[in-house]
Amino acid sequence: xxxxxxxxxxxxxxxxxxxxxxxxxxxxxxxxxxxxxxxxxxxxxxxxxxxxxxxxxxxxxxxxxxxxxxxxxxxxxxxxxxxxxxxxxxxxxxxxxxxxxxxxxxxxxxxxxxxxxxxxxxxxxxxxxxxxxxxxxxxxxxxxxxxxxxxxxxxxxxxxxxxxxxxxxxxxxxxxxxxxxxxxxxxxxxxxxxxxxxxxxxxxxxxxxxxxxxxxxxxxxxxxxxxxxxxxxxxxxxxxxxxxxxxxxxxxxxxxxxxxxxxxxxxxxxxxxxxxxxxxxxxxxxxxxxxxxxxxxxxxxxxxxxxxxxxxxxxxxxxxxxxxxxxxxxxxxxxxxxxxxxxxxxxxxxxxxxxxxxxxxxxx
Numbered sequence: 054x055x056x057x058x059x060x061x062x063x064x065x066x067x068x069x070x071x072x073x074x075x076x077x078x079x080x081x082x083x084x085x086x087x088x089x090x091x092x093x094x095x096x097x098x099x100x101x102x103x104x105x106x107x108x109x110x111x112x113x114x115x116x117x118x119x120x121x122x123x124x125x126x127x128x129x130x131x132x133x134x135x136x137x138x139x140x141x142x143x144x145x146x147x148x149x150x151x152x153x154x155x156x157x158x159x160x161x162x163x164x165x166x167x168x169x170x171x172x173x174x175x176x177x178x179x180x181x182x183x184x185x186x187x188x189x190x191x192x193x194x195x196x197x198x199x200x201x202x203x204x205x206x207x208x209x210x211x212x213x214x215x216x217x218x219x220x221x222x223x224x225x226x227x228x229x230x231x232x233x234x235x236x237x238x239x240x241x242x243x244x245x246x247x248x249x250x251x252x253x254x255x256x257x258x259x260x261x262x263x264x265x266x267x268x269x270x271x272x273x274x275x276x277x278x279x280x281x282x283x284x285x286x287x288x289x290x291x292x293x294x295x296x297x298x299x300x301x302x303x304x305x306x307x308x309x310x311x312x313x314x315x316x317x318x319x320x321x322x323x324x325x326x327x328x329x330x331x332x333x334x335x336x337x338x339x340x341x342x343x344x345x346x347x348x349x350x351x352x353x354x355x356x357x358x359x360x361x362x363x364x365x366x367x368x369x370x371x372x373x374x375x376x377x378x379x380x381x382x383x384x385x386x387x388x389x390x391x392x393x394x395x396x397x398x399x400x401x402x403x404x405x406x407x408x409x410x411x412x413x414x415x416x417x
Contacts, residue, residue, distance in 0.1 A: 082304035084229050091160070092232075094325065095310040096317035098157040102259050105159060106247055108137040109257035109268045110339065110372045112384060112391040114277045117144050117285040119393045120335070120370070128334035128364055129326060133313070133341055135162055137274075139287035141370060142306070143297050145335050150300075153311035153318055161237055162244050163308035168224040170301040176294045180204045185214040185249040193291045197284055201272055205253055214249045218242055280384065313341050313357060314350035323360030333363045336396060337370040340389075346411040355403050358396070367396040373415045380415065 082090075117140065126146035132138040133154050142150050152163055173179035177191035181204050189203035222238065225231050233241075248255060253272035279285045287297050300306060311318025326332065336358075345354045371392045373380050380390040392415060402408050402417070 084304065087304040087307065088229065088231050090307045091309055094151070094307070094318055094321050095160070096312065096315050096321075098310045099155040099312050099315070101156055104244075104247075104258065105134055105154075105156065106162070106244060107135060107255060107257055107271050107274060108339075110137060110389040110391060111269050111274065111277055112387040112389045113137050113274075113372065114140060114285045114391075115280045115384060115387075116370060116391045116393045117141075117279045118281070120145055120368075123366065123368055123393065124335050125364075125366075129331050130335045130337070131322070131333055131361070132335075132337035133159075133339050134337075135159060136166060136287070137339075138337060139297050140285055140289075140293075141335065141337055142300065143287050143293050144285070146296075147335065148305070149331065150306045151322060152306065152308045153313070153322070154308070155310070155312045155315075157237075157310045158240050158244065160308040160310050161233075161241050163306065164225055164229075164231065164233075165221060165241055165244055167229075167301050167306070168221045170298045171224055171228075172220060173298070176200060176288050176291055177204070179294065179298075180288065181207055182217060183248055184252050185209055185217040185245070186252075187213070197286070197289055198276060200288075201253060201275065205272075209249065214246070217249075218245050221245065313338070314345050314348075314353040315357070319357035320360045323357075323362065327362050331362065332367075333361050333396075334367050335370065336361075336363075336367065338372075340372045340374055342371065342414055343374070343376055343411050346414075351408075355400070359400065363396055365397065369394045369396050369399065371415055376411060378412060378416070 120141065121144055124145040127148050130142055130145060130147040130150040132141065132150065132152050134152075138150070138152055152159070154160065169179055169182050172182055175191070175193060177195075177200055178188045180200065181188035184204060186204055186207040186209040189200075189207050191200050191203055195203075221241065225233060225241070253270060255271040257268040275286055275288055276284070277286065287293050309318060311322070313319065342354070345351055369392075371394060373390045373392060374388060375383070375390070380392070382392060383390040394415075394417065398417070399408070399414065402413070408414060
């Protein structure tokens with residue numbers, strides 16, 4: 054399935070022999086391997102009607118306590134979309150994370166984030182660089198609201214933005230040795246400029262759907278909590294940020310271009326994981342399954358899920374947006390309902406013919 058699957062086997066050797074402090078092996082995948090995995094596991098991109106710079110799921114952190122109870126550290130995380138994956142990864146502490154999105158721009162945005170983690174020694178520096186602003190003087194124990202407000206007040210200008218994008222390009226092309234096209238670099242600059250121009254007021258937007266004003270700002274997303282009111286995002290504490298920074302530095306978050314119902318990426322991912330004795334314990338789907346049902350591709354998607362080796366207690370993290378019925382787990386004030394549901398149970402229901410609609414997937 055992969056053109057050079059044998060090249061990938063070194064990853065498993067590193068993972069299986071490493072000790073496991075803090076829940077996940079402190080291993081490093083080489084930069085050349087990192088670039089190779091992106092290329093080998095990806096497929097041609099498809100279309101989706103939004104840039105997806107940020108999420109619109111205000112409930113995304115509601116499930117963190119449940120994930121911490123159910124997911125054992127050290128397996129594989131699969132996800133979709135931009136930075137809402139980071140708290141899921143930081144709290145479940147996998148050995149490896151693969152982010153598969155139909156849009157190549159999402160893969161490129163994750164490379165941008167990788168460079169920013171590399172360039173930042175603290176949360177304050179990371180957020181400031183994301184918005185091409187001067188890093189505020191901030192105590193590492195500062196609250197997240199105070200930190201974000203300090204970044205909002207920090208100065209910026211075109212020269213700072215230009216210096217920032219130049220440093221990002223240098224890391225991606227020279228430090229990491231990634232083979233990026235001129236179009237790739239234009240898209241990375243487009244993402245970077247959007248964050249600079251919109252700042253913490255950046256909102257999710259889409260073509261021909263709801264007005265952007267109906268969606269949350271990036272600041273409000275970063276300040277979401279679990280159901281008990283506790284901040285749980287990857288920027289909530291310095292320790293969570295540093296854990297995610299280390300994970301990125303070890304090249305263990307691999308962003309690829311892949312359609313959940315596509316012909317190659319998931320089968321290639323499954324072949325790679327099986328070859329190396331690795332199993333998926335967490336699969337964040339957002340609400341992609343809704344569109345898969347709408348497009349009549351459910352069968353192909355299930356076939357791709359079956360191609361993944363999974364743990365007996367593997368879970369989906371899903372976002373349900375009230376398509377036709379209010380979910381019993383919905384929290385008032387949130388359009389989205391975030392859910393943790395059994396992956397093997399879904400496959401058993403599918404095999405038994407019990408899934409005939411999208412509600413049959415999320416309403417269990």
